[in-house]
Amino acid sequence: xxxxxxxxxxxxxxxxxxxxxxxxxxxxxxxxxxxxxxxxxxxxxxxxxxxxxxxxxxxxxxxxxxxxxxxxxxxxxxxxxxxxxxxxxxxxxxxxxxxxxxxxxxxxxxxxxxxxxxxxxxxxxxxxxxxxxxxxxxxxxxxxxxxxxxxxxxxxxxxxxxxxxxxxxxxxxxxxxxxxxxxxxxxxxxxxxxxxxxxxxxxxxxxxxxxxxxxxxxxxxxxxxxxxxxxxxxxxxxxxxxxxxxxxxxxxxxxxxxxxxxxxxxxxxxxxxxxxxxxxxxxxxxxxxxxxxxx
Amino acid sequence: xxxxxxxxxxxxxxxxxxxxxxxxxxxxxxxxxxxxxxxxxxxxxxxxxxxxxxxxxxxxxxxxxxxxxxxxxxxxxxxxxxxxxxxxxxxxxxxxxxxxxxxxxxxxxxxxxxxxxxxxxxxxxxxxxxxxxxxxxxxxxxxxxxxxxxxxxxxxxxxxxxxxxxxxxxxxxxxxxxxxxxx
Numbered sequence: 001x002x003x004x005x006x007x008x009x010x011x012x013x014x015x016x017x018x019x020x021x022x023x024x025x026x027x028x029x030x031x032x033x034x035x036x037x038x039x040x041x042x043x044x045x046x047x048x049x050x051x052x053x054x055x056x057x058x059x060x061x062x063x064x065x066x067x068x069x070x071x072x073x074x075x076x077x078x079x080x081x082x083x084x085x086x087x088x089x090x091x092x093x094x095x096x097x098x099x100x101x102x103x104x105x106x107x108x109x110x111x112x113x114x115x116x117x118x119x120x121x122x123x124x125x126x127x128x129x130x131x132x133x134x135x136x137x138x139x140x141x142x143x144x145x146x147x148x149x150x151x152x153x154x155x156x157x158x159x160x161x162x163x164x165x166x167x168x169x170x171x172x173x174x175x176x177x178x179x180x181x182x183x184x185x186x187x188x189x190x191x192x193x194x195x196x197x198x199x200x201x202x203x204x205x206x207x208x209x210x211x212x213x214x215x216x217x218x219x220x221x222x223x224x225x226x227x228x229x230x231x232x233x234x235x236x237x238x239x240x241x242x243x244x245x246x247x248x249x250x251x252x253x254x255x256x257x258x259x260x261x262x263x264x265x266x267x268x269x270x271x272x273x274x275x276x277x278x279x280x281x282x283x284x285x286x287x288x289x290x291x292x293x294x295x
Numbered sequence: 296x297x298x299x300x301x302x303x304x305x306x307x308x309x310x311x312x313x314x315x316x317x318x319x320x321x322x323x324x325x326x327x328x329x330x331x332x333x334x335x336x337x338x339x340x341x342x343x344x345x346x347x348x349x350x351x352x353x354x355x356x357x358x359x360x361x362x363x364x365x366x367x368x369x370x371x372x373x374x375x376x377x378x379x380x381x382x383x384x385x386x387x388x389x390x391x392x393x394x395x396x397x398x399x400x401x402x403x404x405x406x407x408x409x410x411x412x413x414x415x416x417x418x419x420x421x422x423x424x425x426x427x428x429x430x431x432x433x434x435x436x437x438x439x440x441x442x443x444x445x446x447x448x449x450x451x452x453x454x455x456x457x458x459x460x461x462x463x464x465x466x467x468x469x470x471x472x473x474x475x476x477x478x
Contacts, residue, residue, distance in 0.1 A: 003323040006300055008305070008322030008368055034364055035346060038363075038365070039345035039364065049300045053366075055369055055372060056372065102434075103433060104359075105349065105352055105361060105434045106346060106361070108359060109355075191433055191434055
């Protein structure tokens with residue numbers, strides 16, 4: 001199908017974009033990569049009267065590593081983030097996860113910030129923003145503000161962005177030298193939406209687990225963090241029974257049935273993936289700590 | 296739902312296969328329809344129209360993108376290459392040649408998307424393994440071939456490119472001494 005008619009706006013600056021968004025209000029939608037938005041328009045699940053196409057806005061296409069975070073501008077395509085060596089060196093989790101976002105061809109166009117602003121609980125990058133305790137940088141009519149990810153995701157496909165605000169960048173903070181990370185997801189076919197996905201961050205200090213946290217893809221309503229530290233604190237990384245986290249997982253996961261999998265199966269899968277990624281993240285922590293102390 | 300928006304026509308000029316092409320189209324014109332309906336370049340095929348099947352894949356500044364997930368008005372910022380830009384029947388590109396040799400197609404509907412995707416892939420990965428070739432085409436659906444011959448075609452295309460590069464460099468090497476005589 002084809003999109004319904006809309007008025008196309010092509011601002012050249014963030015200020016112009018914000019001004020147009022203010023004028024069109026709830027009838028407007030921001031177009032960046034469009035790899036989630038355009039299918040929705042093509043299927044006429046949405047028909048905004050105005051599209052504010054930010055592809056010509058200057059200064060939004062930078063990946064920068066500074067102030068203990070990787071900052072990704074609103075026009076940075078997933079593929080660009082994937083290939084960025086400085087971002088990879090600073091935060092290996094980013095490349096590891098972004099490679100699971102759809103197919104390479106979609107990643108050539110889709111943006112990381114757009115995927116976060118879209119706030120699909122089946123998206124990978126919102127889960128990474130949650131796990132890293134990231135921040136969304138926003139420009140609006142009253143200037144700039146920052147929204148912590150806990151306050152950003154309100155529900156499936158729903159964020160605290162006002163209609164006249166533009167997400168101009170996100171920041172993924174570093175997790176520290178003693179924290180290891182891992183990510184795994186399972187889909188029917190590689191590149192499809194995951195049946196379930198899990199990102200894990202485990203901190204090991206003086207040979208003992210001091211923190212263990214998880215975030216999820218496709219099995220919760222809202223991207224958020226589950227802290228499972230209390231179930232595994234003080235254990236040695238090689239000697240942890242990660243199934244000690246299962247009660248906490250049961251309380252947190254809220255998968256739904258659909259044509260691809262039952263809720264029960266998704267919950268089982270997410271639980272197994274949690275065990276897997278927690279163990280990997282603990283090992284990664286030992287490796288990255290070793291690297292850190294050498295540096 | 297808001298009131299229908301009156302359809303305004305825009306002057307859109309997109310560089311396609313090296314040539315600036317102009318048409319007056321509404322903002323909602325997808326690049327895939329712009330190529331086919333407005334420019335008559337029907338080599339780009341439209342399958343699912345929501346980014347899943349890969350049939351409409353074209354190159355934007357050399358990188359493969361879904362033409363059904365980009366508006367023509369946005370495509371003005373890029374140099375677009377369609378399957379028509381990859382070669383002609385008389386002088387096929389290496390990927391087209393390989394698909395012909397290896398029977399990498401049956402009905403041909405998905406083929407333009409495979410050709411563009413593989414062309415870009417081999418630019419960055421000139422010597423793929425069979426597994427890598429399979430991964431490279433994972434975003435394109437084919438309902439005829441079962442993919443076996445498409446994977447073979449990708450590997451054959453890599454050979455043809457390497458051969459062409461070797462031929463070109465040996466020709467260049469021969470040309471360098473330049474004995475001044477001859478032609």
